[in-house]
Structures are given as structure tokens and as C-alpha cells.
Amino acid sequence: MTYTENVKLAIQSITSNRLRTMLTALIIAIGLSALVGILTTLDAVKKSMTEAFSSMGANSFTIRNRGTGIRIGGSGQRQKPFKSIRYEDALAFKERLVTPAKVAVSVVATRGATAKFSTEKTNPNINIQGIDENGLNSQGLELALGRNFSLAESQSGNNVCIIGSEISEKLFKSQSPLDKIINVGNTRLKVIGVLVRKGQSMGFSGDRAIYVPLLKAKLINSSSNPSYTITVIVPSNDIMDNVIGEATAQFRNIRKIRVNEPNNFEITKSDAMAQTLFEQLNYIVLGGIAIGVITLLGASIALMNIMLVSVTERTREIGIRKAIGANPAVIRKQFLLEAVMICLMGGTLGIFMGIALGNLISFGMGGSFIIPWEWIFGGFAVCVLVGIVSGYYPAKKASKLDPVEALRYE
Template sequence: MNRELLLQAFNSLRANTLRTILTVMGVAVGVFSIIAVMTALEAIDRSVATGLSSLGANTFELQKYPATFMSGHGRGRFTNRRDITYREGLLFRTLMEGKARNIGLQVATSGAQVAYLESATNPDVTVFGADEHFAAANGFDIAMGRNLTGQDILYSRNVAIIGDEVRERLFSGSTDPVGALIKVRGDVYRVAGVFVRKGAAFGQSQDNLVVIPLPRHLARMSHGKSISITVEAPSRDGYQATIDQALGAMRVARGLTVAEPNDFELRTNESLVASFREFQQTIATGAFIISFMALVTAGVGIMNIMLVSVTERTREIGIRKSVGAPKRSILQQFLLEALALSFAGGLSGVLLGTAAGNVIALVFNLPLLLPWFWIVISLLVSSVIGISFGLYPAFRAAGLNPVDALRSR
């Protein structure tokens, strides 16, 4: 009997294909919005979890601007702060001597193109000005060649360490990049080494970079731009103590009095996670509101379509009742039709939303995934919407008087 009801329900929907498709699309839009957003957010969430290795478990940064990764905070009110200068960074390192494992000074400029002979990268390479401690403090290992040395920094030599992605773009598999001359923003540098591939963090490639001596970068590219300082604590147990010592040393290096607040920011793994969670909550809330409104609208559409269907099929219902069809059978058929409409819309929204969310993940170099939890929730909610808004038309159909129904035309 249930099989017959299913066949009758699907035959009725197929008889009105255009109306069915339009109704299904209404549900699909609501499910699509939440699935697409949550797929992208889960991909970013996984990237955050793996990307925290870019700082390291025992590492933190001191910089001019706060860790506003995907946060609602603006940068405007921090613009008037004094830049953290190279001299202050060197003084900070002196004050922290023996209290940290590594202290790296760096500044970055994005959007550079790197060229070698007839080959060139896209204009999307990040050029870091850094000292000899940059690699150790930021978790970079040397694959070939050597790291920057204190002499490179002291004499501001035109040497560079390149990321593996830059190496792949400029040099063929058999070409040794060490010793080659590359051009970066009009200046020529000799490749001293190549970093081991690190992959992406927070959707950003960590291999599409060039590192040159910090004094040369400040003179040729950043022109006094604020530097950031990466500090690696000796151990996890001493992490907070190192942070406290670093904050005090930075205040001294900046010449702040006791009454003056910090005019620099602390960037830790925890601050990055908190910033992302705030962004995630805001986007998820917006997606839920949009999805709820779309699904309620789609539910009203399902109810209207089913009421129209009841009106059009009044004579059919009267015939079925006259030959002995029980009310429960009529009720089940119309509920199945409403459920089929909503479930088909939910399934379509899940497929399109998952695809859209993963396209966003691909664009930002994030991992692909299937948000099973949200898929199940979306299908359940769409089914509940179909049944809830299909109840009134179904009861109306089941409650028709067979004599009156047979008289309709």
C-alpha cells in the first residue's frame, strides 16, 4: 500500500513538472545558503587548526596592529600609532637576551613579481625583510643552500632565500637555484638558499615568498614600515612568563612610561582563534537568518501548491473515497507529496551548497570536505518544513465529503 501511495505521489508531482521544479527551487535556496556557508567555514576552521603551526606552539608576535584575522575590528584607529622601528627591535632583542629561544625581526611587502632569465612569477609574491633568526622563529627549514647570516644583515647584502613555490615557477627540476641571480622589484639578488615546503596556513601559501636582509628591505621597499617581532619561548611551561617579560621589554624599547598604555599588539595562537570564532559566529548567524526566511517562504509555497493541487484533484479524491479509500490513505498521499517536494529541494540545496562551499575552499587553498552534520540537519529541517506546511492541505483533502467532491468539475 505504501508503495502505491509513493507511486501516486510521484506521478502527481510529475504531472505538474514546472510547478514542482519551482517549488523545489524555493527549498533548495534556503538549504543552499546554509550548506555553502557552513562548508566554507568548516574548511576555514580546519585551516585554522593546521595553520596555527605557522606561529608554533611556543611562539607569539609583537606588532603594530592587532590580530584581526577575519575579525570585525578595523585598522583605522591603530594607524596613528608609531611604527615599531628596526632600532626598537634590536633593543628589544638585547633586553630579552637569554629569556627566549629565538627572536626574529621581519617586515613584509606583498604583490611582488620575481624574475629569472625569461621566467617570471605572478605579481603575488610576498617579500620579507628579515634577520638571520626569521627562519628558526617562524618554523622555516632550509632545503638547499644556506640561511641568512649575521654578516648578510650587517652589510645589507643582496642575497635572498626563496620559497619552494617560487623555485618551482622559476627553475626547472634540473636547475640548481642556489647562486642564481633573480630580480625582485628592479633589484638583483643572489639566491642563497631555498626553504622546505610548508604548505598553506589560513588559506595563504607559505611557500610563495622571498626573504631578503631586513635593512635592505627597509631601505629599498618598505621605507621605514613598521616591523613585527616573532618570539619563541624556551618551553610551553614558560610561555606565559616569556610573554610577560616580552611585554615589559617592549615597553622599555618603545620608551613608554608607567602611566602610558601599550602602543603595540600581542599576537598569539589564542588571539587568532578568538578572532576567527567571532567572524565564524557572525557569518553563521547571518546564514541561519537568511536560510530560515527562505525555508519559511518555501514552506508557504509548498502549502499553496498543495492547496491548489487539492482543488484541482477534488473529483479524483471523491472517486477514491467513493470506492472505499480511507481518510488516512488520502492524508498520507498528500503528505508524501509535500515531503517529496521539500526533500528534493533539500537534496538539491545540499549538492549545490557543498559544491559552492568547496569552490570557495579551493580559491583560498583550503581543504575540501563534506559537512555531514549540516547535511543531515538540512535534510531533516527541509523534511520537517514539508510535513509541517503540508499538513493543512492534506487534512483538507482527507476531510472532503465524497458526494460534494464528485459534484465538482
């Protein structure tokens, strides 16, 4: 008997037992959707992180008064910050660093502000960030309209601002926002630029942010002791270590740190930060695979039990087929094909459910739609494997039935 005939018989058996087939396929679908959903979510997290860190530039490092705070596992204690990086310290560093690198200084002035124009206003979820003339470049932001801050504006603290695309759409609808005056808290700001829509990364959206000159941010800052962030953009990775060494020496001098004392600031390379996160995520991937495998193991046991019931119910049918010439190999192949086909039906549903679940979480994080092709093909391969493993024993049992006893079975 050919494989085509076995496939036809398997389809006939599946269609004649629709309820049992649907329940079995659903068990497989739930198991596989758990596996694909977890792995799709992790792929989405990785993509979101990659976008967040790539916006800082591949060849850059930051100087902060504390570490990134990225930690998975461990004691859960927060990293103790050093004393704040003052406005004067940041500007002194920018002036003293004599290298081919560009230095950008930024600070968060206010969180949860509301922007108003005429009768329109935003939700109170606007972040106001102070930047210098290199700030947009250091954060990977591009202008859709208008211009950047000049060096003079950054140092003089003019009442000008650059707004995110979401704010522009909310306040100005279809009209141009350039040269319009908006109210942010008690501050009136003239819009000189609008950013290209970028979406959300790592929970922060530049589309809902207002950027003001660095000195202006110092004047309106809601914190009594803000800490400034310094980003150094290096033109080539070949000189990265040299620039970090020079930056460390200069900032130690500015902070008046003695020779025998450790640094009271943190220097972090953007790619090193991403690599640390990805290494930690690998353990989560392994955990996700383990959870999915355990779920599929339960599904395969359920499928084996249902296939054994099917063999028992079809004992007389097996006896008739053997009596008219079907050998054990043909019977075995038929039941194996049936198990694999049920797995593929459930697997297809499970893969779509997993992708939908993973992308739903991705959208919730502000990420984009992702199709994990490797997990899709891997999922179908797992389906075939589960079908063979689960169906082998019932198929073997069916192939060994004595035709005389099987025909007498009621």
C-alpha cells in the same frame, strides 16, 4: 495501506506532474542552497583562518607597533599605530630576552616586486620579506630544497634568498633553482632554498614570496620608516604568561617607556587572535542561518500553495480512493509523503548547489575544498521538517473531503 504503497502512489503523482514538481523542488533547492552556501562559506573562512594562525605556532605571541586591526562592526575607524619598531630595537630585544623561548624578527621589504631569471619572469605580485634564522619556523614554513639562513647571513645581509614554490616553478621550470642567481628589482640574489608548497591563507601566499636575510631587507626596504615584527615562540603554554611578562618589561626598557606611561606597542597571542575572530564569526553564522530560514520559510509557503492546488486538482481522485476503502489517515499520509519527497528532491539539489557555491568562494579566497557534513545532514532534516509543515494542512484538507461531493467534483 502500507507505507510502500503510499510511496508508490506519491511517486506516480510526482512523475505525472513533472513541471509542477520541478518548479516546487527548485524553490526548495534555492532556499536550502542559500542556507548551506552561506554556512559552507563560513566554514571555509574558519578553516582558512585556522591554517593562517596555526602557521604562527600554537604557543607564540607577536609584538607589533599596532594591533591586528581585526574588527567586525563598530565605528569602522582604523586603530592608530604607535611609533615604528626599529631594526635596532628588535635586535636588542632578541639579545636581552633571557628565556627558553625563541625570538624571530621579520619585516616586509617590498610588495609587488618582479623576479627574473634568464628570459623568465614572474608577475609583479611578489612580496619580499626579511627574516632571521628563526623566521621560517615562526611562520610555519618548511624547506623542500636547500637550507635555511645562518645567524651570520641574517646579521651580515648576504645576497642570498629562499623562494616560494610558485616562483621556483615559474622561473626554473623543471631545473633545480639552487645556487642560481635571480634579479628582484635592482637586487641580485642567490637562491639557497625553496619552500614546500603551502597555499594561500588570509589573502597571503608564501608560495609567491621571497625571503631574504633581515639586514638585507633593511638595505633594500622600499619604506623609509619600516616597522619590524617580533615573534616569540614559547616551548610550553605553561610558561606563556611568564614569558609575556618578561618580554613586556624588556621591550618597555628598550623603548624607554616611563613607569606611569602605557605600552606603545601591542602584544598579541596567536590563539587569542584566532579566538577573537571565531567569536565574531559566530554572529555571522547566526545571521546566515537567519537568512536561510527566512528563505526556506518563503519556500515552504510556496510548497503549501502548490500542494493545495494539487489537492483541488485531484479532488475526484481522492473521492474514488475513499469510495473504495481508503480512510482519512491513508489520504493524509499520501499527501504528507508526497510533500516530503518533493522537499528531499529539492533539498538534494539545494545542498549540492550550496556546497558548490561555498567552495567556489573558498577557492576564491585561496582555501581548500570542504564538505560540511553537519550541514548536509542538517539540510536533509530541514527538508523533512519543511515537507511535513508545508504538507500537513493540504493533507488534512484532502483527508476531510466528503467522498460523495468529491466524486461529483468536475
